[in-house]
Amino acid sequence: MNAKFEEKLTADLDALKAAGTYKRLRHITTPMAPEVHMEEAGDVIVLSSNNYLGLADQPEVIEAGKRGLDRYGAGTASVRFICGTFDVHRTLEERIARFLGTSAALTYVSCWNANTGLFPTICDEGAAIVSDELNHASIIDGVRLASKARRERFRHSDMRDLEAKLHAVQGAFPIVVATDGVFSMEGDLAKLPDIVGLAKRYGAIVVVDDSHGTGVMGKTGRGTIEHYGLTGEIDIITGTLGKALGGAAGGFIAGGDALIDTMIQRSRPQLFSNALPTTVACSALAAIEYLDAHPELVRRLHENVAYFRDGLLRLGYHPLEGESAIVPIIVGETAAAIAMSDKLLRRGVFVTGFGYPVVPEGTARIRVQMSAKLTREEMDRALAAFKQVGIPKVT
Numbered sequence: 001m002n003a004k005f006e007e008k009l010t011a012d013l014d015a016l017k018a019a020g021t022y023k024r025l026r027h028i029t030t031p032m033a034p035e036v037h038m039e040e041a042g043d044v045i046v047l048s049s050n051n052y053l054g055l056a057d058q059p060e061v062i063e064a065g066k067r068g069l070d071r072y073g074a075g076t077a078s079v080r081f082i083c084g085t086f087d088v089h090r091t092l093e094e095r096i097a098r099f100l101g102t103s104a105a106l107t108y109v110s111c112w113n114a115n116t117g118l119f120p121t122i123c124d125e126g127a128a129i130v131s132d133e134l135n136h137a138s139i140i141d142g143v144r145l146a147s148k149a150r151r152e153r154f155r156h157s158d159m160r161d162l163e164a165k166l167h168a169v170q171g172a173f174p175i176v177v178a179t180d181g182v183f184s185m186e187g188d189l190a191k192l193p194d195i196v197g198l199a200k201r202y203g204a205i206v207v208v209d210d211s212h213g214t215g216v217m218g219k220t221g222r223g224t225i226e227h228y229g230l231t232g233e234i235d236i237i238t239g240t241l242g243k244a245l246g247g248a249a250g251g252f253i254a255g256g257d258a259l260i261d262t263m264i265q266r267s268r269p270q271l272f273s274n275a276l277p278t279t280v281a282c283s284a285l286a287a288i289e290y291l292d293a294h295p296e297l298v299r300r301l302h303e304n305v306a307y308f309r310d311g312l313l314r315l316g317y318h319p320l321e322g323e324s325a326i327v328p329i330i331v332g333e334t335a336a337a338i339a340m341s342d343k344l345l346r347r348g349v350f351v352t353g354f355g356y357p358v359v360p361e362g363t364a365r366i367r368v369q370m371s372a373k374l375t376r377e378e379m380d381r382a383l384a385a386f387k388q389v390g391i392p393k394v395t
């Protein structure tokens with residue numbers, strides 16, 4: 001490697017280390033579950049995974065993946081339109097559409113790919129995108145790729161600002177309002193009823209990325225849209241199969257037939273990147289079936305969220321308010337969040353600290369994520385660790 005370049009990278013990394021913001025990878029040697037074995041820390045309780053329903057190590061989900069491997073082999077060795085579409089892709093896509101109440105759906109290897117494929121495909125010259133400022137990075141990057149469209153950001157969940165921005169882009173077509181369903185770093189829900197109302201008034205379409213809402217929100221886990229009783233009212237839903245729905249990987253776009261056909265024809269990750277591995281398609285399909293047969297998992301997740309939030313409050317912590325399975329505790333500087341995460345890990349609790357640039361400077365946080373499979377005993381043990389570590393002073 002070019003020595004000067006290597007030196008520059010090393011100096012940048014040293015600066016991260018000096019600032020206490022350097023991220024270290026932890027190595028897990030057992031399946032993702034409420035408790036895992038970690039090379040660096042031994043057996044730990046996981047409060048950092050998106051395994052909201054605990055389906056990542058559900059036997060039916062694992063078995064389906066194994067059967068997929070036996071039946072289809074390792075993968076498609078191709079992009080979808082060349083020769084990369086197996087029948088299970090169609091079955092999964094029909095199942096996702098039925099699950100979410102849309103007429104069609106299309107899978108991608110990740111929701112990152114879905115979001116970065118979506119916006120440039122539907123928003124050309126003359127279009128406008130109005131996006132919540134705290135949307136996930138994949139929406140932000142997707143919107144950036146729609147470089148010919150007019151792009152506006154509205155203040156987080158500020159409906160007056162959204163309306164002002166919609167007013168400003170009148171005349172564009174299409175006008176697209178983009179929002180997370182559950183905001184990944186805040187854990188709060190988008191104000192979808194208001195957003196849908198404003199979108200109707202301004203002739204805009206609504207895109208909801210419900211990656212952290214799917215499997216979590218709503219009585220049956222169909223997400224933030226079900227939570228608000230808005231099934232059938234959202235033009236485009238994107239989401240991941242890499243969180244509640246099996247946790248392997250994969251994402252999707254769900255919406256109308258013409259939208260999905262357009263994505264097949266023109267969306268670049270579909271045209272230039274391999275299909276979702278069939279093992280993952282099979283296990284994700286099994287995860288949706290399992291969730292449909294076990295709605296009590298969603299109820300248990302909601303109970304666990306309430307129990308853990310209550311426990312944190314009793315210890316004097318002040319997590320951000322919210323109804324989702326994400327419970328963030330603001331600690332201030334990035335180094336404080338990383339230090340708290342390290343202290344918790346030494347006490348057998350794995351919960352990641354997030355700092356700049358993932359969240360705005362000065363709002364670093366510990367992000368607790370709950371799972372339906374955590375037992376009361378595990379949650380009590382985790383709360384005892386939070387008690388020992390103590391509340392950091394917000395700097």
Ligand SMILES: Cc1ncc(COP(=O)(O)O)c(C=O)c1O
Pocket residue numbers: 109110111112113136138180184209210211212239240241242249250251
């Ligand atoms: C809101 C949101 N959208 C998209 C993604 C990306 O999902 P994937 O891992 O499937 O690329 C995430 C992952 O963290 C997310 O939180």
